[in-house]
Amino acid sequence: MDLIWLSHLLLLLALAGCVYGLAAAALAGRFARRPAPVLAGAVPSVTILKPLCGMEPNLYENLETFCRQAYAGPVQVVFGVQNAADPAIAVVRRLAEAHPALRLDLVVDARQHGSNRKVSNLINMSGSIAHEVVVLADSDMVVKPDYLARIVAELSQPGVNGVTCLYHGVPAHRGIWAHLSALAIDVQFLPNVVMGTSLGLAKPCFGSTIAFTTKALAGIGGFEAFRDDLADDYAIGEALRAGGGLVAIPTFTIGHTCVDTDLAGLWSHELRWNRTIRNVDPAGYAGSIVTHAFPLALMGALIPGAGNHALAVAALALACRIVLCVRLERAFGLASHPYWLLPIRDILSFMNFTWSFVSGAVTWKGHDYRVVADGTLIPERSLGHDAGASSL
Numbered sequence: 564m565d566l567i568w569l570s571h572l573l574l575l576l577a578l579a580g581c582v583y584g585l586a587a588a589a590l591a592g593r594f595a596r597r598p599a600p601v602l603a604g605a606v607p608s609v610t611i612l613k614p615l616c617g618m619e620p621n622l623y624e625n626l627e628t629f630c631r632q633a634y635a636g637p638v639q640v641v642f643g644v645q646n647a648a649d650p651a652i653a654v655v656r657r658l659a660e661a662h663p664a665l666r667l668d669l670v671v672d673a674r675q676h677g678s679n680r681k682v683s684n685l686i687n688m689s690g691s692i693a694h695e696v697v698v699l700a701d702s703d704m705v706v707k708p709d710y711l712a713r714i715v716a717e718l719s720q721p722g723v724n725g726v727t728c729l730y731h732g733v734p735a736h737r738g739i740w741a742h743l744s745a746l747a748i749d750v751q752f753l754p755n756v757v758m759g760t761s762l763g764l765a766k767p768c769f770g771s772t773i774a775f776t777t778k779a780l781a782g783i784g785g786f787e788a789f790r791d792d793l794a795d796d797y798a799i800g801e802a803l804r805a806g807g808g809l810v811a812i813p814t815f816t817i818g819h820t821c822v823d824t825d826l827a828g829l830w831s832h833e834l835r836w837n838r839t840i841r842n843v844d845p846a847g848y849a850g851s852i853v854t855h856a857f858p859l860a861l862m863g864a865l866i867p868g869a870g871n872h873a874l875a876v877a878a879l880a881l882a883c884r885i886v887l888c889v890r891l892e893r894a895f896g897l898a899s900h901p902y903w904l905l906p907i908r909d910i911l912s913f914m915n916f917t918w919s920f921v922s923g924a925v926t927w928k929g930h931d932y933r934v935v936a937d938g939t940l941i942p943e944r945s946l947g948h949d950a951g952a953s954s955l
């Protein structure tokens with residue numbers, strides 16, 4: 564059977580991906596050069612929410628970056644766990660000893676309010692919010708001392724109802740899997756978001772950072788409204804926009820600690836990310852096939868009769884990926900990547916992208932869920948929890 568038509572189709576998709584990558588590289592520079600707003604007037608007080616679950620690599624170092632903020636107003640940091648034996652509690656106590664002048668609160672509460680365990684943790688923590696601005700950030704994020712000031716400045720702008728942040732990968736160790744994980748963020752996630760937001764095709768909101776006022780939180784129904792959502796960060800962003808304002812994205816990125824030590828862990832968490840995106844935007848996710856230019860060109864070149872021009876397209880696709888990677892590094896001030904990993908990274912990404920269409924099952928923090936069409940999480944097995952609460 565003559566499959567040369569398939570080779571031509573794959574090569575056309577790959578060439579479209581090359582154009583896409585070069586356009587994303589150009590838009591990244593323009594995005595990063597936008598002027599940053601400056602906070603004028605009174606400096607609002609801020610509560611930072613940090614939901615925790617278990618001992619993660621570099622957890623103390625990650626959390627401490629939020630405790631070392633050069634911010635002029637009062638700051639409270641609320642940590643939350645759902646298990647009184649959670650080893651993260653010891654990390655919080657270390658932070659409290661190292662920063663006695665900073666208000667650090669710990670909430671230990673096992674109550675489960677829905678299928679999303681992180682949101683249940685946030686519901687339990689919400690009673691400890693003491694200030695007018697709330698900044699929610701995942702536990703694996705790394706920030707600079709001016710992070711809080713820049714976030715609050717964005718939130719203070721007219722018409723802004725919330726703020727979220729782009730993020731880049733930070734390998735937690737020198738292993739190949741952590742570097743591959745960081746590459747996935749920097750050359751797959753980051754350019755796609757820059758392209759989507761620059762062209763007005765995407766309105767994202769990320770768990771890296773979601774900032775809003777307590778008034779806005781009450782207006783969207785509190786965290787209780789998102790207790791069964793897989794993409795809770797996206798749902799919160801949609802609700803904030805529905806409340807009559809924008810969710811702003813500053814021009815800087817913050818760090819996401821990449822801790823993978825083997826292929827199974829890398830594959831599992833990337834599959835959860837992909838299936839989350841597929842549920843949020845199925846049409847856009849399917850269309851993102853063109854971003855996998857190198858694997859598409861490689862498959863086209865392997866079809867009998869494809870010719871040498873197919874290999875040339877594959878080489879062009881890889882060259883465009885390198886150009887995109889270098890451009891993103893310079894635009895956002897990122898550390899250089901080992902570029903020889905790009906072909907491996909692209910092939911793994913395409914395989915994961917393809918497999919994400921097979922089912923809606925996800926594994927999250929050691930728990931298995933099924934995802935239905937509207938993005939709701941359904942636990943695969945019942946989970947028992949004891950109620951109780953304490954504070955530091």
